[in-house]
Amino acid sequence: MSVYQRIEVSEIRGITVVNFIERKILEAAHIMELGEELLQLIERDGKRDILLDFGNVEFLSSAALNKLIILDKKVKGKAGQLKLCSMTPEIREVFVITRLNQLFDIVDTREKAMDGFQRAPVAPAVGG
Numbered sequence: 001m002s003v004y005q006r007i008e009v010s011e012i013r014g015i016t017v018v019n020f021i022e023r024k025i026l027e028a029a030h031i032m033e034l035g036e037e038l039l040q041l042i043e044r045d046g047k048r049d050i051l052l053d054f055g056n057v058e059f060l061s062s063a064a065l066n067k068l069i070i071l072d073k074k075v076k077g078k079a080g081q082l083k084l085c086s087m088t089p090e091i092r093e094v095f096v097i098t099r100l101n102q103l104f105d106i107v108d109t110r111e112k113a114m115d116g117f118q119r120a121p122v123a124p125a126v127g128g
Helices: 028-043 062-077 089-097 110-116
Strands: 007-012 015-020 049-053 081-085 105-107
Touching: 007 028, 015 028, 028 062, 049 062, 049 110, 062 081, 062 089, 081 110, 105 110
Parallel strands: 015 049, 049 081, 081 105
Antiparallel strands: 007 015
């Protein structure tokens, strides 16, 4: 697994869960690094199902939204799923105002988001 500066990454039930380290995602240089790290999850680490947990985030610039749109396209290109959860009302409002709530699957809690990931059916065991 890669080492990241802007995000904390864990695996829960086969889903890559991302927590943002910074409470305020505002600075252009940090947003650039954040975008690169998010894309590394897919391009280098081969992750497909990703949950972005916004529980730590108080402020989010519009430049960061662009990075999330790019991530969404990459995830869908790999036949994966991207979900966002645990947003404050203020952060959620940013998504509503920009109509990105129509693009992203935004869920209230991490647990509800985890339950919402579609799993490929498991083939029955042969023999026995």
